[in-house]
Amino acid sequence: MTYKPKLYIKTFGCQMNVNDSEYIVGQLVKLGYSTTEDISKSKLILLNTCCVRAKVEQKIFSLIGKIKKIKENNPDVLLGICGCMAQKEKENIFERAPHVDFIFNPSQINNLEKIINNVVKYGNKKYISCENTPEFSLNHIPVKRGSKISAWIQIMRGCNNYCSYCVVPYTRGPEQSRGASEILSEASNLAQNKYKEIFLLGQNVNSYGNDLSHSVTFSKLLELLNNINGIERIRFTTSHPKDFSFDLIKTIKNCHKICNHIHLPIQSGSSRILKMMNRKYDIDYYSSIIKEIRNNIDDIAITTDVMVGFPGETEEDFTETLNIFKEIEFDEAYTFIYSNRENAVASLLPDQVSLQLKKERLWKLIDLQKEMSAKINKRLEGKIFEVLVDKKSKKHIENQFSGRTETNKTVVFTSKQDLLGELVMVKIVKSTAWTLYGELIG
Numbered sequence: 001m002t003y004k005p006k007l008y009i010k011t012f013g014c015q016m017n018v019n020d021s022e023y024i025v026g027q028l029v030k031l032g033y034s035t036t037e038d039i040s041k042s043k044l045i046l047l048n049t050c051c052v053r054a055k056v057e058q059k060i061f062s063l064i065g066k067i068k069k070i071k072e073n074n075p076d077v078l079l080g081i082c083g084c085m086a087q088k089e090k091e092n093i094f095e096r097a098p099h100v101d102f103i104f105n106p107s108q109i110n111n112l113e114k115i116i117n118n119v120v121k122y123g124n125k126k127y128i129s130c131e132n133t134p135e136f137s138l139n140h141i142p143v144k145r146g147s148k149i150s151a152w153i154q155i156m157r158g159c160n161n162y163c164s165y166c167v168v169p170y171t172r173g174p175e176q177s178r179g180a181s182e183i184l185s186e187a188s189n190l191a192q193n194k195y196k197e198i199f200l201l202g203q204n205v206n207s208y209g210n211d212l213s214h215s216v217t218f219s220k221l222l223e224l225l226n227n228i229n230g231i232e233r234i235r236f237t238t239s240h241p242k243d244f245s246f247d248l249i250k251t252i253k254n255c256h257k258i259c260n261h262i263h264l265p266i267q268s269g270s271s272r273i274l275k276m277m278n279r280k281y282d283i284d285y286y287s288s289i290i291k292e293i294r295n296n297i298d299d300i301a302i303t304t305d306v307m308v309g310f311p312g313e314t315e316e317d318f319t320e321t322l323n324i325f326k327e328i329e330f331d332e333a334y335t336f337i338y339s340n341r342e343n344a345v346a347s348l349l350p351d352q353v354s355l356q357l358k359k360e361r362l363w364k365l366i367d368l369q370k371e372m373s374a375k376i377n378k379r380l381e382g383k384i385f386e387v388l389v390d391k392k393s394k395k396h397i398e399n400q401f402s403g404r405t406e407t408n409k410t411v412v413f414t415s416k417q418d419l420l421g422e423l424v425m426v427k428i429v430k431s432t433a434w435t436l437y438g439e440l441i442g
């Protein structure tokens with residue numbers, strides 16, 4: 001048996017990072033590595049990082065600190081840092097943690113062999129490979145996907161929006177769309193490999209194609225993907241409200257494979273705060289899009305991202321956030337405490353909100369959202385939904401499976417037959433704020 005050096009990889013942050021890690025693993029498996037969950041057995045440790053909020057960054061630096069011991073015991077072990085924090089901090093990482101061997105960004109995944117050789121063969125320690133490529137392509141990079149049912153497809157990278165709180169435009173660079181033909185061929189390949197669902201990723205999918213010479217808009221791309229045989233469901237994230245078009249609403253309505261779920265980050269319920277956030281819409285505009293979506297698409301689920309404690313957020317501003325949540329009734333919300341990021345201009349704003357107050361507001365909002373989600377889910381009891389089965393019970397309960405409705409709600413049910421990867425009909429018998437419980441029909 002040939003010896004394969006072991007790779008330990010830990011991923012922080014969003015789906016984009018998780019998908020980048022799938023490419024990193026694919027590339028390293030091609031180079032002869034095999035993966036391990038046991039860091040002490042690894043020859044190569046990679047941390048794929050996020051720096052959207054300070055807390056995650058602290059967590060990553062603390063893990064880098066712990067890895068020092070492993071490297072002291074075994075100096076041959078390599079430690080590489082990639083992802084957003086690597087791009088943002090670059091040589092600062094070596095200053096804080098001299099035991100880190102190399103740093104690279106997602107554009108450099110296909111250069112991993114060269115990067116590792118530079119460190120190992122040529123002793124080029126503290127190696128940085130963070131150049132952005134002029135075009136965004138994932139062609140020819142092998143990928144090791146975590147699921148055999150649902151696959152992420154990155155359609156664009158970077159962001160041009162410069163929301164005043166956010167580091168992403170600085171870490172991921174300007175928007176770069178992937179050519180439509182490359183995306184379509186990836187989706188066709190996935191269909192041939194029996195994948196049922198594709199999940200399109202980008203920081204602002206609505207501006208897909210703006211930087212390309214071809215005239216395929218995001219709506220057009222969805223229509224083309226909708227024609228691929230074998231793919232049953234199409235999801236996408238994230239949409240920016242300022243670019244959400246009526247054309248897209250029409251496309252979602254007309255293309256039956258596009259799931260009835262839209263994730264539309266609101267960020268705040270106060271137009272005053274939205275202006276300071278540089279979001280380029282106000283609450284009336286946001287509400288009008290929600291109305292337009294609901295008037296045109298039946299039974300659509302709407303989820304959101306929201307932040308509390310942006311600098312200068314008063315009690316009145318926060319009350320406006322609570323009020324709009326009651327009015328819109330989101331199916332789910334990802335709630336965040338505003339975190340000061342040094343590159344982002346909001347960090348220079350006066351009237352920073354105290355951590356105590358931020359926490360109080362966060363809990364108020366979470367409690368409200370829980371109440372709303374529970375209310376919405378209660379209405380679904382007794383109804384029948386098509387569910388794509390994607391997991392066996394997390395708690396190892398015999399015959400228990402879970403899957404998702406088109407509206408992205410998790411449904412738990414039992415079946416004696418292994419239904420992973422199947423589309424089945426389930427009648428909802430019980431609900432909580434986060435989960436539906438059902439019985440298999442037929």
Ligand code: SAM
Binds near residue numbers: 052
């Ligand atoms: N591009 C997406 C958009 O426009 O909404 C989201 C990308 S961002 C990585 C994901 C979420 O993190 C944002 O929607 C926002 O709510 C949150 N976020 C970004 N910067 C933050 C910060 N400095 N503090 C707290 N939350 C932040």
Ligand code: SF4
Binds near residue numbers: 160162163168203240
């Ligand atoms: Fe960050 Fe705003 Fe870009 Fe989203 S749209 S990634 S929140 S700058």
